[in-house]
Amino acid sequence: MATTLLANIEQLSTVDAAGRVLENAAVLIEDDKIAWIGPAADAPQADAITDLSGRSVLPGWVDSHSHLIFGGDRAEEFVARMAGQSYAAGGIAVTTSATRSLGDQQLADLVSARRAQALSMGTTWMETKTGYGLELAEELRHAQLGRPMVDTLTFLGAHLVPSGSDADQYTELVAGPMLEAVAEHIDFVDVFCERGAFNEEQTRRVLYAAQSRGIATKVHGNQLGPGPGVKLAVEFGSHSVDHVNYLDDSDIQALAGSWERWDRAGRTGKPGTVATCLPACDLSTRQPLAPGRELLDAGVPIALASNCNPGTSYTSNMNFCVATAVLQMNLTLAEAIEAATYGGALALGVQDEVGSLEVGKRADLLVLDAPAAAHLAYRPGMNLTHSVYRAGQLVF
Numbered sequence: 001m002a003t004t005l006l007a008n009i010e011q012l013s014t015v016d017a018a019g020r021v022l023e024n025a026a027v028l029i030e031d032d033k034i035a036w037i038g039p040a041a042d043a044p045q046a047d048a049i050t051d052l053s054g055r056s057v058l059p060g061w062v063d064s065h066s067h068l069i070f071g072g073d074r075a076e077e078f079v080a081r082m083a084g085q086s087y088a089a090g091g092i093a094v095t096t097s098a099t100r101s102l103g104d105q106q107l108a109d110l111v112s113a114r115r116a117q118a119l120s121m122g123t124t125w126m127e128t129k130t131g132y133g134l135e136l137a138e139e140l141r142h143a144q145l146g147r148p149m150v151d152t153l154t155f156l157g158a159h160l161v162p163s164g165s166d167a168d169q170y171t172e173l174v175a176g177p178m179l180e181a182v183a184e185h186i187d188f189v190d191v192f193c194e195r196g197a198f199n200e201e202q203t204r205r206v207l208y209a210a211q212s213r214g215i216a217t218k219v220h221g222n223q224l225g226p227g228p229g230v231k232l233a234v235e236f237g238s239h240s241v242d243h244v245n246y247l248d249d250s251d252i253q254a255l256a257g258s259w260e261r262w263d264r265a266g267r268t269g270k271p272g273t274v275a276t277c278l279p280a281c282d283l284s285t286r287q288p289l290a291p292g293r294e295l296l297d298a299g300v301p302i303a304l305a306s307n308c309n310p311g312t313s314y315t316s317n318m319n320f321c322v323a324t325a326v327l328q329m330n331l332t333l334a335e336a337i338e339a340a341t342y343g344g345a346l347a348l349g350v351q352d353e354v355g356s357l358e359v360g361k362r363a364d365l366l367v368l369d370a371p372a373a374a375h376l377a378y379r380p381g382m383n384l385t386h387s388v389y390r391a392g393q394l395v396f
């Protein structure tokens, strides 16, 4: 058993149930886990000591929503959007063609580089999705290739109906043979429930197929307009509904109701459906920012995620998402950090493993080159990553 003491921490954001922020703290890492947290003056002996020289420390980011398995880019579409065109789901097909043309090694190299880049910015747990394959063999290729590269893998065969296909027939393919083929590789099934993608009945069909196999679910919902996505996610007990830009009171109430029996501090009850906000995507698509403030005020846990993808959000920078949530969504710094760590972990069902700095959890830490976490929003866009630990290892 090897122990390392991270010493001389000016500010430590634990993101524990009490939201404790410690000043002049230290953390003891034993192998891949956190073994002790407390005042620097009480720190135990360790095999090695790393002096963090008055920097601040927080849990590594848990990015619960990304689409890293793609080829090409859509810069032209982005430029047209900035000139006034609106985003439509159909752009996904452009990426599907560019991705199909890549060999396995080329595609794997791209995904691996994207994962490494996110890690270098503090993302120690990352989810990604298939969804640019849209035919059985290609979705399976993406699932097999993505599996070892990320911590959580989601099957999004229901991302877009391929041109020339009948929507109901394609939905049957996704819910049947495609899901059968990818099932052993995935943790979640997701559906893009939106006008131009999958309607309520088709979404229900895919969620039901996942549920019947005991596979957890997510929904892309209420991104481009009001719709049934949020309520379907709650009805099916999905871990999260993501985007959530267009919500009415009944959507927020449905989400809040799903958390009634959850008590984090008391360690009782079952989590409900997390509302995942994707501020980088909202800016890039010029959608209204998701109502994170209203959701929190209604008692709905939220996650912040990058949604890194070539169409709507070509960034995996979680510092940027946190800064935007503070500056433009009216979250406090502590709320934004919690949403980008513990909130993401809840959205992925891994909250007992990662997402906060507590004894026994995986030692995933982000060390900021700043004395306080407030610098994330106070100095937006600055490179504040000093170092990153994942499972107790210094990885950046």
Ligand SMILES: N=CN[C@@H](CCC(=O)O)C(=O)O
Pocket (backbone or CB within 6 Å): 067, 089, 091, 092, 095, 192, 220, 223, 281, 307, 309, 310, 311, 312, 313
């Ligand atoms: N909204 C659906 N899927 C992605 C965008 C995919 C694309 O346009 O390539 C998203 O989460 O924003």
Ligand SMILES: [Zn+2]
Pocket (backbone or CB within 6 Å): 065, 066, 067, 220, 307
């Ligand atoms: Zn997405």
